[in-house]
Amino acid sequence: MLLPRTVLFRFIRPVGVTCAALLIASAAVIVAPAVASSTPVITQSVIGSFTNPWAAAVDAAGNVYVSDVFNDAIYKVTPSGTQTMIAANGGDAYGLAVDAQGDVYYTSSYSGNVYKVAPGGSPTLFSSGYGEFFGLAVDTQGDVFVASYLNGTITELAPSGSVVHVTSGLNGPVNIAVDASGNVYATVYNSGLVVKIATNGTQSTLASGYGANLWGIAVDRTGNVFFDTYFGGIIDEIPVGGTVTTFQSNLGTVTQLATDAYGNLFAGNELANDIVEYHFSATAPTNLTVTPALGSLSAT
Secondary structure: OOOOOOEEEEEOOOOOOOOOOOOOOOOOOEEEEOOOOOOOEEEEEOOOOOOOEEEEEEOOOOOEEEEEOOOOEEEEEOOOOOEEEEEOOOOOOOOEEEOOOOOEEEEEOOOOEEEEEOOOOOOEEEEEOOOOEEEEEEOOOOOEEEEEOOOOEEEEEOOOOOEEEEEOOOOOEEEEEEOOOOOEEEEEOOOOEEEEEOOOOOEEEEEOOOOOOEEEEEEOOOOOEEEEEOOOOEEEEEOOOOOOEEEEOOOOOEEEEEEOOOOOEEEEEOOOOOEEEEEOOOOOOOEEEEEOOOOEEEEO
8 A cells, every 4th residue: 555645734722711801809709701712713834844744743742753754754843843853764654653751653664663763762673563554552651552454453562562462353454543541543444444442352433434545543632533534635523422523624635643732633634735723712601700819710
């Protein structure tokens, strides 16, 4: 499965309520209206300079790691915009992940190898034998998950590289994500399914009927799941406890997805050359009631 050139998009979803004003004085109780907009404010910016950014991952400090398959490299871009190359053999790095310590993992998708780059270090072979594969993820414990498209498996590896568990029988899993509780989510390309694999091994289907078109998947810190249709240019969302809704459309050819610690969503897309930021205001309460003497605040 040879893959075309892409670019990278970034979607930002801030947490909390946006208020027009909060009045605090010496009065016993003050009620102030809280105003929020449900219409996203869209701005555009560029993270780094790439020829074909395919996959992205973000560490706890906000550094963005990007695999540029046309430049055969893995790059790190700091929040200030400084870009450095951390690996020079990323020509088929269609999967990318980073752990809490800043260790970066990337695929050599057509050789079946996973490489690791420690902070300030050089690439070392971490694991191998996956055939043609694309998906990587890391959980909060530092375990690495590898989705093998060719073998139909999702393998969980300890930080040492030893095998913890293998889930088999999937018809072409391409990408994976892991939530804060350790549940695994996967896009299954050949079956057109989005599946969830609970920590006890139970599998459930979250979405179906997509044909051989699903690609990227990500889960944010609150458990909302995002996945994309590779040729449809659509990113769909499954909110916690909800059903599939369209998050964004008309994006061309969408590839990998990733989230950061703040709920921001990153997506590869083949038709643009920058990073798009979508700012969403949260639903605000009608009024905020402030009681300065008691140091309390309530919302209605």
